[in-house]
Amino acid sequence: MPDIIGEYVDRLITVEMRNRGMNHNIIAPIYNEARREGGGRPITARAAEALVDRVGEGDVVLIVTGAGYWPEVPHGESDGPPGAVSLARALYWGLKAVPVYVSEVCHAPPIKASSEAAGIMIRDYELATGRRMGAAQVTAPEEQGDIDQWAKDLLERTQPKAIIAIERLGPNENGIVHYSTGVAPKNCVNLGPLFDQAAERGVLSIGIGDNGNEIGFGRIHSFMQDFHPYGRETQTDKPGGAITVTATDIFLPASISNWGAYGISAMLGFLLKDKELVQDPETEKRIIRACLDAGGWEMRYCTSRFIVDGAEGESSMAIVQLLRDMVRLNIAPPDRGLSHGKMKEAAQ
Known part of the structure; x- marks a missing residue:
């Protein structure tokens, strides 16, 4: 059963939603390659099952996001924080885990605002982990030379059972991060x-x-080198393409990264029999609006319009409604209603 609903969750979150001025008609080939490389099963189902298997009450899950920089979008974009928050909700209420958001300093305000709009308050780390009273937030050093030691210290301190990247830019083969x-x-x-x-x-x-440039794409790096227009060289004078080499155990491409997170939240809702693990449309509206108001602007035109990656905010509201109803219908007791009669019993 997880593969049946997972099939259609995956289809929904990979509907092409992209202006033809951008690299277009790309998500289906990318998804097909990621699914093939991952063994063939629906990817949201695999991701949700892995989280249920590995994460328990009180366990820390690091949720890493952040894309977009000064001067265009000085606090990042509206794709990333809402998805991180959706996963935090599902992990917090569904698995009783402790979400810890990880980002650069510039991306922290939209993440905090988005989380609090969803009812997941940002608390002191000890309060979040000791009494499970919300999520915690951590920011990375601003100097690259400090990152290795910071990463070691963070993993040692938090002892996470899982780490999730959503719309988090990763390095290419030469350690350079690209749009x-x-x-x-x-x-x-x-x-x-x-x-x-x-x-x-x-x-x-x-x-x-x-x-292609977000952490996780390293699993299909060679495919993306040939598929992406900047797969092997970029608009800079530096060697290498825009595709990241950083891989993850499970990689999920989506039409909009937030939607991929919503798909995993939906599958957690299905596995845990709770449709409320997917935010409702009004909550989604509050989350996106809070993200935009805090500086996580839409990336296409770098404004606070109600848009995510070129798609109207109402489209994201519709996606979560469809996912919630998919979960509701698939966890409900079998019911043919009053007009369809009884199902014929199978022959013995």
């Missing part, structure tokens, strides 16, 4: 070492992305 347009932002740090060290410790990792 999907082949431009390298100047005001960022590479958080790939956090995932490399987590892998060495055997921590479950899940990556969610939509265009």
